[in-house]
Amino acid sequence: MAERTPIVLASANPKKAAEIVEILGSHLELVPRPPEVPDVVEDDDTFEGNSRLKAVALVEATGLAAVADDSGLEVDALDGAPGVWSARYAGEGASDQDNVDKLLAALADRPDPADRTARFRAVVVLRYPDGSEVVAAGAVEGHIAEAPRGPGGFGYDPVFIPVDGDGRTFGEMSQDEKHAISHRGRALRSLLAQLDHRTA
Structure with missing residues (x-):
């Protein structure tokens, strides 16, 4: 792939940034988000809009292309x-555990997996200094477990059981197993496919 210009990672979430590096790092020249760049206010009502806000802010701050x-x-x-409030579901500054606890409480009267269907969505925006961009999306269907299982992942991973898996939560899977079917893995692979097409 010809895409070897430096690309800034826009995510301020170290676990999310690590996943992006694991999937894209051997294909793109990724550089860390500068620590002096302030957090971006994510006030759009769509995943794509919030992703674009972050990417644009990092392009403006660094002068480099940015992926968010x-x-x-x-x-x-x-x-x-x-939805777009997933990281703040239990309030500003909520921990992963706070958010999971609120989710499980909201579904407590729905023990049937058929009543606990859910999906993870991800939208990735790669923005260039000239204003052009590449947008890619990914999703994975599943349902919410009755209790957290597994030490892996982050966020809602310990309570999400993907349809494409074997009954384990994302929290019970290895990183490679999760990336193979996760929303973020699918979105990032779609991004790479579009970049391959652009440079072919």
């Missing part, structure tokens, strides 16, 4: 919540 993603969990029984 925004992702979240949509639970059908909760009318798509927490």
Whole structure:
């Protein structure tokens, strides 16, 4: 791939940034987000919009291309919540455990997996200094477990059981197993495919 110009990682979430590096790092020349760049206010009501806000802010701050993603969990029984509010579901500054606890409480009266269907979505925006961009999306269907399982991943991973898996939560999978079917893995591979097409 000809895409060897430096690309800044826009994510301020170290676990999310690590996943992006694991999937893209051998294909693109990724550089860390400068620590002096302030957090970006993610106030759009779509994953794509929030991802673009972050990418644009890092392009403006660094003068380099930037890649950002925004992702979240949509639970059908909760009318798509927490959605773009996934990281702040239990309030500003909420921990992963706070968010998971609130989610499980909201579904406590729905023990049937058929009533706990959900999906993870991710949208990735690669923005260039000239204003051009590449946008890619990924999703994975599943349902919410009744209790957290597994030490891996982050966010809602310990309570999300993907349809494409073997009954384990993302929290019970290795990173490679998760990346193979995850929303972020699918979005990032779609991004790479589009870049290959652009440079072919």
